[in-house]
Amino acid sequence: ATTKQPCTPWNPATVLPKTLDIMALRVDIDTSKCAMKKSSTHATLGNPPPESELSSSADQLCSAAPGRRSSAPHARMLADTGDLEFDVRKGFVECKGFFGEYGGSQPDSTTAKILDDLTKEYLVTKDNEQFLSELQTLYEGWLGRPTPIYHAKGLSRELGGGQIYLKREDLAHTGVHKINHCLGEALLAKHMGRRRIVSETAGSHGLCLASAAACVGLKCEIYVGENDWAAQKSNITKMRMMGAQVIKVTSGAKGLKEAADKVWEIFLDDSENTFYAFSTIAGPQPFPTFVKDLQAIVGEEAKEQMVKTTGRLPDHVYSSVGGGSNALGIFQCFLTDEEVKLYAVDPEVSQSENTVNLGNPGTGYLENFALLHEVKYVSASAKEAANAVLDLSRYDGIQPNWESAYALSQAIKLAPTCRPDEVILVHLSGRADAGDLEKAMMYSGRSFDDNAEVTD
Secondary structure (H helix, E strand, C coil), rough: CCCCCCCCCCCCCCCCCEEEECEEEEEECCHHHHEEECCCCCHHHHHCHHHHHHHHHHHHHHCCCCCCCCCCCCCCCCCCCCCCEECCCCCCCCCCEEEECCCCCEEEEEHHHHHHHHHHHHHCCCCCCCHHHHHHHHHHHHHHHCCCEECCCHHHHHCCCCCCEEEEEEHCHHECHHHHHHHHHHHHHHCCCCCEEEECCCCHHHHHHHHHHHHCCCEEEEEEHHHHHCHHHHHHHHHHCCCCCCEECCCCCCHHHHHHHHHHHHHHHHCCEEEEECCCCCCCCCCCHHHHHHHHHHHHHHHHHHHHHHCCCCEEEECCCCCHHHHHHHHHHHHCCCCCCCEEEECCCCCCCCCCCCCEEEEECCHHHHHHHHCEEEEECCCHHHHHHHHHHHHHHCCHHHHHHHHHHHHHHHHHHHCCCCCCEEEEEEEEHHHHHHHHHHHCCCCCCCCCCCCC
């Protein structure tokens, strides 16, 4: 049996070589290995937008992400077979935000002009040598890339069966994967001549954006709903320490939606000076592509590292879904490897609570999840996630964030059913904070206070 080789890792500071020598293996670089093909009928996918409607800038947005070589033009709908070919490195097939009938956007003419201009700027900036060189320098010296792959030997030994490996995004600066696209977006804003960068959350994204803005010397504004203000007081203090201006939003229901609406208005009113950094793969194009392209480095590193560490690709890859940026980051480069099974894990919730409805095509929040229809979706309970936090803590001394714990729990469930030579890769998107550990104790029913019994 042949072993599939990794797709080209992204090193934006250099021109990619024609061959890559890994563990004495000669790996021919073939950018077409990242192409994903999905068969369907016109009736199922719907007809793509007419060729005449595709703007030149939107069409170019389907080119490779920053620093990568472009492959052949992306495929169109094949009239005779109904096949549609996807390139996972690209924004949306058929551009304009479409995966078949999934995705798209319906902006008014003024907004469409702003978004088209932003797209054109991105196409120029993403391959600018100065931008790429600065980004690579910050990756290595400030962010801490590449983040390592770690073989969780203790946990694997305890479970028996397959071997669990972790992609350690928890070791990146700020301790969470969101720093990848926040740094990239801040640097994009700087090189595009924007004077400020804005966003709408005081969570980990807000912290990462404030940190990245301070690093590149950009004004940062974070808008927070009044209802979230008290719960985020610690993060607000940290962001202000890094020079960010944090503004309370008191309109409407005083929540995240109102904060996001406020930021969107600010961006549209002053788009020449303002860069909107979406916290995940949300919004109209080109915003989902910014996040997708800047998170791709996670999967590209992991693919190369797994070959270097184990001599082959993993058999299984797990990631939590969350807002989507972490799952998209790790999965992108594995979507064409048929022998690699991909699992997206979300908490068990009712249909009304589900943040993403994967069955319905059309425009709206998280359109980029259409790409992830190639992935198997599974759910995990809070108790399973809690036990995963405690197990990894106990056997390998690593405490994952709550979001990653859901993905880890399903890898833990799978491992005992696997052969000892099977490899399971888990995207550890962040490190635990005090709140995560409190949840782990609450849902597991375990206590580690002074009066708790200590057991081996």
